[in-house]
Amino acid sequence: xxxxxxxxxxxxxxxxxxxxxxxxxxxxxxxxxxxxxxxxxxxxxxxxxxxxxxxxxxxxxxxxxxxxxxxxxxxxxxxxxxxxxxxxxxxxxxxxxxxxxxxxxxxxxxxx
Amino acid sequence: xxxxxxxxxxxxxxxxxxxxxxxxxxxxxxxxxxxxxxxxxxxxxxxxxxxxxxxxxxxxxxxxxxxxxxxxxxxxxxxxxxxxxxxxxxxxxxxxxxxxxxxxxxxxxxx
Numbered sequence: 001x002x003x004x005x006x007x008x009x010x011x012x013x014x015x016x017x018x019x020x021x022x023x024x025x026x027x028x029x030x031x032x033x034x035x036x037x038x039x040x041x042x043x044x045x046x047x048x049x050x051x052x053x054x055x056x057x058x059x060x061x062x063x064x065x066x067x068x069x070x071x072x073x074x075x076x077x078x079x080x081x082x083x084x085x086x087x088x089x090x091x092x093x094x095x096x097x098x099x100x101x102x103x104x105x106x107x108x109x110x111x112x
Numbered sequence: 113x114x115x116x117x118x119x120x121x122x123x124x125x126x127x128x129x130x131x132x133x134x135x136x137x138x139x140x141x142x143x144x145x146x147x148x149x150x151x152x153x154x155x156x157x158x159x160x161x162x163x164x165x166x167x168x169x170x171x172x173x174x175x176x177x178x179x180x181x182x183x184x185x186x187x188x189x190x191x192x193x194x195x196x197x198x199x200x201x202x203x204x205x206x207x208x209x210x211x212x213x214x215x216x217x218x219x220x221x222x223x
Binding site for chain 1: 116118121142143145152153154155156157160200202204206209210211212213214215216
């Protein structure tokens with residue numbers, strides 16, 4: 001199994017509070033991705049990174065920011081959580097675009 | 113935004129039956145992947161197809177990439193309860209450094 005760890009695995013937070021999710025990899029893969037998964041929508045890309053300090057937006061980036069200060073860590077921040085951000089968040093890594101993506105086990109976030 | 117539409121969204125069949133899941137787009141993809149996801153886990157890659165018209169077989173699973181590289185299908189022969197899961201297609205185009213996922217097909221195989 002690819003070494004990819006998400007933390008926390010579960011979180012309940014209140015509307016308006018900041019939340020940071022962490023993705024840690026031990027594979028030294030260049031590309032890292034944050035997806036959210038909601039019923040009927042499959043996986044939708046939030047942000048991705050193609051190197052340290054190199055990030056770009058995905059299709060549902062509003063309300064989210066990311067940072068990657070080290071190869072192994074990719075952080076996703078919800079600056080002010082809203083109920084619409086209740087979802088399951090997955091981190092993925094890959095050596096290059098189009099190659100196999102390895103996923104973490106997901107973080108279930110509930111915003112109340 | 114490149115969209116991938118999967119059909120059907122839900123499929124419930126009896127053990128031993130055959131089934132086909134479709135993944136369609138109006139966009140051309142350099143490659144297309146199929147993933148399977150079980151509850152509480154992240155998706156796991158089943159196959160990658162890269163050439164138009166390509167057919168790949170993985171035991172009872174047959175994957176096909178359309179000639180125009182806009183669509184793909186997954187056929188399962190003699191489905192088993194262990195095939196139960198969410199099947200996701202994902203397309204990659206050279207112009208975007210990201211995978212675009214379909215909405216998924218939830219397959220349930222009843223014993």
